[in-house]
Amino acid sequence: MAEREKEHHNGRSFGVALRGAGQVAHQYAAAVLEDPLLTLLGVSSRSQESAARFAEQYRTPKPLKVYPSYEALLQDPEVEVVILCMPNYLHAREAALALEAGKHLILEKPPVISYEELETLWDTYQRVSSQRPVYSVVSFVLRWHPLPRTLRTLLDRGAIGDIYYTEMDYWHGIKPTFASYPWIRKGEYAGGAMITGGCHAVDLARYLKGEVDEVFAYSCRQREDFDYPTTLVAALRFQDGTVGKVSASLDGVSFPYQFNIDLLGSQGAVRGNKLYSSVLFPSQDRWVELPCATPDSGSVSHHPFKEEVHQFSRSLAEGKPIHPDLPEGLRSMEVALAITESARTGKPVGIGRLA
Numbered sequence: 001m002a003e004r005e006k007e008h009h010n011g012r013s014f015g016v017a018l019r020g021a022g023q024v025a026h027q028y029a030a031a032v033l034e035d036p037l038l039t040l041l042g043v044s045s046r047s048q049e050s051a052a053r054f055a056e057q058y059r060t061p062k063p064l065k066v067y068p069s070y071e072a073l074l075q076d077p078e079v080e081v082v083i084l085c086m087p088n089y090l091h092a093r094e095a096a097l098a099l100e101a102g103k104h105l106i107l108e109k110p111p112v113i114s115y116e117e118l119e120t121l122w123d124t125y126q127r128v129s130s131q132r133p134v135y136s137v138v139s140f141v142l143r144w145h146p147l148p149r150t151l152r153t154l155l156d157r158g159a160i161g162d163i164y165y166t167e168m169d170y171w172h173g174i175k176p177t178f179a180s181y182p183w184i185r186k187g188e189y190a191g192g193a194m195i196t197g198g199c200h201a202v203d204l205a206r207y208l209k210g211e212v213d214e215v216f217a218y219s220c221r222q223r224e225d226f227d228y229p230t231t232l233v234a235a236l237r238f239q240d241g242t243v244g245k246v247s248a249s250l251d252g253v254s255f256p257y258q259f260n261i262d263l264l265g266s267q268g269a270v271r272g273n274k275l276y277s278s279v280l281f282p283s284q285d286r287w288v289e290l291p292c293a294t295p296d297s298g299s300v301s302h303h304p305f306k307e308e309v310h311q312f313s314r315s316l317a318e319g320k321p322i323h324p325d326l327p328e329g330l331r332s333m334e335v336a337l338a339i340t341e342s343a344r345t346g347k348p349v350g351i352g353r354l355a
Contacts, residue, residue, distance in 0.1 A: 013039040014104075014316060015078040019070060019094060020085035021045040021054035023179055024108060024305075028083045029058060031309035038081070038313050041065055044073040046086075070094060074101040081316070084108055087180070088196055089189045092117035095326070096124045104135040106312060110199045111138050111329050113191030115337055115353070118330060122354055125326050135316045137308065138329025140203040142259075144304035144311070147273055147292040148204060151261070154270075155208060159277045161267030166209040166236070166244035168201035169260035173253035176225070187228035192340045193219075194232045195333070198248025200259070202339070203324065203332040205246055208263065211239045212335045214350050219343035222251040234339040246339070259295045330354060 016038050018025050025043070032040045040058070042065025045051040055064035067073040073082070074097060082098040083106040084091060092112045098105050112118045128134055142148050155163070174184060183189040190196040194217075206212065214237045219229035231249040238244065252258070263270040268277035272294050274287040281288065315322035324332065331354060338349040 013037055014080045014313065015039055015041045015076075016081045016083060017041050017065075017067070017073050017076065017079040018043040018054075018083050018085070019045075019073065020083075020108075021047075021050045022085065024085040025054065025083075026057075027303065027305040028085060028106070028309065029054075031306040032083075033058070033060070034306060035309055035313050037317050038309070041076070041078055042067055042073065044070050070097070074098060074103065080104060081106065087183050087189055088113050088191055089183075092121045096121055099124055099128045099134065102132070104316060105326065106137050106139065106309070107326065107329070108139045109203075109329070110191060110195050110333055110336065111326065112333050112337075113195050115341075118333060118337060119353065122327070122330050125330075133319070134326075135312070135322070136326040137312050137315075137322050138324050138326060138332075139305075139308060140200060140207075140324050140329060140332065141303045141305065141308055142200055142204050142295055143207055143324060144307035145295045147261070147290065147294055148207065150290055150292050151208060151263075151270060154275065154277075154280075155263075157279075158267070159275065159280050160263060160265030160269055161279065163209055163263050163265045164242045165262075165264040166205050166238070166242070167260065167262040168205045168244075168246045169258065170198045170201040170246075170248045171252050171255075171258040171260075172197050172250060173255070173257070174226075174250045175253050185226040190228075192228050192232075193230050193248045193250050194234070194246075194336045194339045194343075197250065198232065198246065198339070199332060199336040201246040201248060202336045203329070204261070205236065205244060206332055206335070207324075208261075209238060209242070209244065211331075212351050213237050213239045214348050215335065215338045215342050216348040217339045217343040226250065229343060232339060232343050234342065236335075257296060261294075327354075 032038045044067035082103045085108040217234035219232040221229045233247040236244040273290045342349040
């Protein structure tokens with residue numbers, strides 16, 4: 001898009017820099033380049049060589065800057081938005097640095113991988129946002145997937161009545177061919193199965209149902225190349241007293257990625273993209289298939305990054321909040337961390353660390 005077309009309400013676009021040069025960064029770069037309110041300025045990575053190779057792949061009105069360090073990126077006054085897509089263990093620290101530097105933030109999930117990081121990043125955000133407007137989004141991309149968005153609309157219209165059971169499953173076999181494989185199989189870098197991937201299931205449960213009050217979880221490990229339990233299942237008790245279940249498994253290398261969505265309500269039910277609603281269809285005698293694909297691909301090329309970035313840029317330009325912002329994303333992570341803790345200790349864990 002021509003530079004002159006990149007303008008918002010006050011005649012300019014927001015400058016964006018990428019932190020990371022992997023597969024996800026390429027998806028964000030494509031989304032930014034298509035957004036009329038954003039201008040991609042540069043990239044930083046742990047390796048300046050990989051950042052340079054990344055920059056060479058994109059033709060922009062001005063060559064992309066290749067920052068020698070993350071600190072140099074943060075010191076660039078033209079950069080207003082930082083997109084963080086580094087390995088999990090760097091998210092919290094680098095997000096805090098971006099906030100302290102006065103930047104707005106698009107943060108890949110998981111935003112944190114420990115309780116300590118959870119509380120530190122929460123406190124940093126609360127302090128910084130009390131001093132200036134902060135626009136942020138955590139990339140729980142299923143919130144922009146057509147099926148969850150359709151389900152949210154149907155639930156708001158009472159299509160299945162009051163939900164009393166909520167179930168989400170994230171099953172994603174991590175193969176040695178994956179780019180993230182060298183670090184994602186180490187607990188100190190990934191955080192755990194429910195943290196690195198299962199957080200999608202947790203966030204969608206909160207998005208479609210509501211706040212969780214307590215969890216109780218079990219885990220097992222089916223592979224020796226990971227140093228943490230690779231399959232977890234947790235019973236949930238929501239604040240309204242209803243129940244649910246979430247699971248995460250990184251073991252399924254012999255079958256395709258699967259994300260299951262099940263909701264049981266007083267007036268119907270949802271199973272994936274199938275709906276049974278006595279409210280909408282009083283004479284219904286079979287499941288109705290919704291005209292939406294199910295979110296059954298783990299490939300980042302199939303994730304709705306463009307929709308996420310588009311909504312973020314409008315939020316920034318119009319001064320309106322976007323969800324899940326950082327506090328909302330951290331609330332989902334508290335549940336994922338609690339599930340991991342419960343599986344480790346064999347005890348129920350309550351939710352409520354964040355004010």
